[in-house]
Amino acid sequence: MNSEPPAPPAASPVHVTPPVQAERPDWRTAMALAHALGREALATRRRRDAADMTDGMEWLPLHDAAGRILAQELRTSIPVPHYPSSAMDGYAYAASPTAAAPPQTWLLEDWTGVDHVLAPGRACPVVTGRAVPHGTTGIIRSEYAQVTASSAHGAAPESAHGTEPAPAGGTAPTPAHGSAPGAAHGSARLGLAPDAPLSELEPGRHIRPAGNEASAGDLLAPAGTALTPPLLAMAAVCGHDVVPVLPAPRAALLYTGDEVISAGLPARGTVRDVFSVQLPHLLGLSGAQIVSQSRIGDDPAHTWDALTHMLAPGTDTGSCHAAEDADPAEATHTAENAHTSEEMTTAADAHPPEAPDLIVTTGGTGRSAADHIRSTLTALAKSTGGRIVFPELDMRPGHPTLLAALVRADGRTVPVLGLPGNPLAAMAAMRVAGRALIRGMRGAPAEVPLTVPLAAGSPRQKAERLVPARPHAASVRDGTDEPAWEPCTHSGPNMMRGLTRAQGWIVLPAHSVRTGERVLFLPLEW
Numbered sequence: 123m124n125s126e127p128p129a130p131p132a133a134s135p136v137h138v139t140p141p142v143q144a145e146r147p148d149w150r151t152a153m154a155l156a157h158a159l160g161r162e163a164l165a166t167r168r169r170r171d172a173a174d175m176t177d178g179m180e181w182l183p184l185h186d187a188a189g190r191i192l193a194q195e196l197r198t199s200i201p202v203p204h205y206p207s208s209a210m211d212g213y214a215y216a217a218s219p220t221a222a223a224p225p226q227t228w229l230l231e232d233w234t235g236v237d238h239v240l241a242p243g244r245a246c247p248v249v250t251g252r253a254v255p256h257g258t259t260g261i262i263r264s265e266y267a268q269v270t271a272s273s274a275h276g277a278a279p280e281s282a283h284g285t286e287p288a289p290a291g292g293t294a295p296t297p298a299h300g301s302a303p304g305a306a307h308g309s310a311r312l313g314l315a316p317d318a319p320l321s322e323l324e325p326g327r328h329i330r331p332a333g334n335e336a337s338a339g340d341l342l343a344p345a346g347t348a349l350t351p352p353l354l355a356m357a358a359v360c361g362h363d364v365v366p367v368l369p370a371p372r373a374a375l376l377y378t379g380d381e382v383i384s385a386g387l388p389a390r391g392t393v394r395d396v397f398s399v400q401l402p403h404l405l406g407l408s409g410a411q412i413v414s415q416s417r418i419g420d421d422p423a424h425t426w427d428a429l430t431h432m433l434a435p436g437t438d439t440g441s442c443h444a445a446e447d448a449d450p451a452e453a454t455h456t457a458e459n460a461h462t463s464e465e466m467t468t469a470a471d472a473h474p475p476e477a478p479d480l481i482v483t484t485g486g487t488g489r490s491a492a493d494h495i496r497s498t499l500t501a502l503a504k505s506t507g508g509r510i511v512f513p514e515l516d517m518r519p520g521h522p523t524l525l526a527a528l529v530r531a532d533g534r535t536v537p538v539l540g541l542p543g544n545p546l547a548a549m550a551a552m553r554v555a556g557r558a559l560i561r562g563m564r565g566a567p568a569e570v571p572l573t574v575p576l577a578a579g580s581p582r583q584k585a586e587r588l589v590p591a592r593p594h595a596a597s598v599r600d601g602t603d604e605p606a607w608e609p610c611t612h613s614g615p616n617m618m619r620g621l622t623r624a625q626g627w628i629v630l631p632a633h634s635v636r637t638g639e640r641v642l643f644l645p646l647e648w
């Protein structure tokens with residue numbers, strides 16, 4: 123019988139289930155929720171196994187893979203560098219085991235090609251990056267080399283110092299291309315210039331050994347790493363032509379608003395569209411591909427039709443055509459057909475657009491009779507078994523922003539981000555929730571905000587505010603190590619002008635902040 127007292131209940135690990143929705147999150151929580159929804163959508167996009175990164179992956183040429191996420195680890199199959207090479211323009215020499223103490227000289231010969239062999243006591247020109255000849259024991263850089271046309275009567279310095287590697291004989295060689303195979307430079311000899319440091323003759327000097335950056339088989343990046351420009355370059359160095367990547371999220375854009383026009387001088391009561399000229403680019407900078415763009419007026423049936431059409435798996439998301447070249451608002455009102463979203467440009471006009479992985483809408487997030495995004499998304503969330511991830515934000519501008527997780531007939535989660543119509547509000551919401559959502563959908567890790575000091579204190583205010591900001595003029599003028607930041611003027615929710623001069627977003631908390639105090643900072647996407 124076990125006489126031991128019963129063990130106290132083991133401290134059970136605390137399983138914190140991340141929230142999947144919230145009523146009125148602040149911007150940081152919204153960022154986390156959007157990122158988590160992105161990950162969820164990516165997982166449902168993988169057919170076989172959510173944990174298997176290779177499901178749905180594609181192989182892309184390095185030139186097309188920037189910003190994508192590695193679906194498999196990246197290793198090098200060769201050592202880097204893969205051959206010992208010269209780090210300097212100069213002369214490779216092979217020490218002779220029987221050579222006397224310095225000063226030593228080496229008989230200079232022409233370089234004959236990548237398999238050149240230097241016999242002991244011989245030297246030849248090399249250039250930076252060239253494979254060092256077999257038998258090389260060290261390299262003398264051109265500045266410290268002295269080449270002499272030796273004769274029975276003594277040596278006369280010919281060249282060296284500050285020049286290209288040059289053999290004896292008067293004419294400068296072209297070491298980059300070598301010279302006649304096997305030809306020796308007569309009796310020209312290489313030696314060390316009188317002012318050269320003796321360290322120049324250390325064995326192995328200026329030789330980059332093979333494998334000193336990476337050994338064959340080394341891990342360059344684990345699966346899940348973003349393919350940054352230097353990582354793509356590293357992949358090329360290692361001889362890769364293609365890399366395995368996760369799919370880029372495909373986005374459909376739906377612009378709403380009876381009063382919105384897309385060209386020309388706007389008349390009283392109409393406004394030029396601020397979104398179709400910037401959102402596609404912005405989504406691209408975050409790593410999404412645009413598959414369709416459509417416009418509708420402020421109409422509940424058209425809103426429903428446009429969104430349900432985009433949700434159909436494998437359908438042409440832009441197939442609802444309004445009259446060509448018609449003003450979208452007018453088209454919406456004049457067409458008898460219920461399908462009156464106007465297809466705009468698509469990623470590939472020649473091919474039918476693909477079904478989107480995410481949808482971004484603009485305008486119509488309010489609660490007036492003219493706003494239909496909120497009610498439509500709420501009904502669609504209910505009818506598809508999805509959810510409203512957040513119905514609004516505790517943030518200014520951008521508080522009416524909403525995020526929905528809709529479920530397609532094939533079981534895939536399709537996030538829909540409803541951006542408010544006010545231009546700056548939409549851009550703030552895009553920066554916070556849109557970027558995080560796409561990061562999650564790309565398989566990229568969540569963003570960590572930075573902090574910057576404020577150039578001037580900020581008073582208490584009703585709500586936390588995201589404000590376009592730039593380095594304070596005095597910080598720039600004085601070349602301050604760490605510039606202090608100031609809000610840009612003309613940064614009302616309905617304005618664009620402030621953001622045109624901004625270099626980032628600062629977050630002004632609801633409580634007061636003193637001059638020099640640090641506040642959270644989000645860099646711009648561009």
Ligand SMILES: Nc1nc2c(c(=O)[nH]1)N[C@H]1C(S)=C(S)[C@@H](COP(=O)(O)OP(=O)(O)OC[C@H]3O[C@@H](n4cnc5c(N)ncnc54)[C@H](O)[C@@H]3O)O[C@H]1N2
Nearest residue numbers: 379382394395396397485486487488493522542543544547
């Ligand atoms: N009674 C209330 N009214 C409003 C509130 C509120 O809480 N109570 N919130 C305000 C805030 S904040 C915002 S933001 C907007 C949100 O509006 P919607 O998302 O419904 O957008 P719309 O009503 O369609 O448009 C608002 C505004 O934005 C202009 N807009 C829309 N689309 C475009 C576009 N593509 N290009 C340029 N400008 C666009 C539109 O003309 C309106 O001026 O609601 C406030 N009202």
Ligand code: MOO
Nearest residue numbers: 519520521547615
């Ligand atoms: O919050 Mo609105 O989104 O200020 O413009």
